[in-house]
Amino acid sequence: DQQVKQNSPSLSVQEGRISILNCDYTNSMFDYFLWYKKYPAEGPTFLISISSIKDKNEDGRFTVFLNKSAKHLSLHIVPSQPGDSAVYFCAASAHSGNTPLVFGKGTRLSVIA
């Protein structure tokens, strides 16, 4: 029973265009959401987060949008760069992060030059 779902295992985008990675969750207790980026043979690295009291958080080229009623969040990367090619994991937690993060299966993003 997956509580965090990333339904697209892979995504291919041209350099300079927008990448949109999607994530859905089922647990209504989740109130804190994060995105991680993972390169091969490395551990995931934290990218951006959002609390359920917000619907948008922006950090440079990265923006996360949260739609609580739809239990859906998305990560927008614009403009996409070849160095953004990696696996992106969506993660969620209840009680403002005081429970272990629950991760999705990840989406492999390929940015083509």
Add this chain to the structure above:
Amino acid sequence: GAGVSQSPSNKVTEKGKDVELRCDPISGHTALYWYRQSLGQGLEFLIYFQGNSAPDKSGLPSDRFSAERTGGSVSTLTIQRTQQEDSAVYLCASSSSPGSGGYTFGSGTRLTVV
């Protein structure tokens, strides 16, 4: 240290043998987590240590798995009588406090059971 350190980076073991995986978290981080990533899967939570509290073992898949954290710092994950389905990348992460935001992950230990 500067980051989360895990050892070994790779481990090949025979089915039925015991293995120990080590995690050295960032100094001062009170929370420590173990996850594993099997082929084609997401990160599966295993166990969580927070300060001196009893660990949250709710993610351990069987009683062959155990973990300890000595002195609030280094942690060891032990898998007894390894099975082929235990093959995965085992990732350790630490954070300064629960709810502080992102975890810092180590590079993981790739375990292969043959």
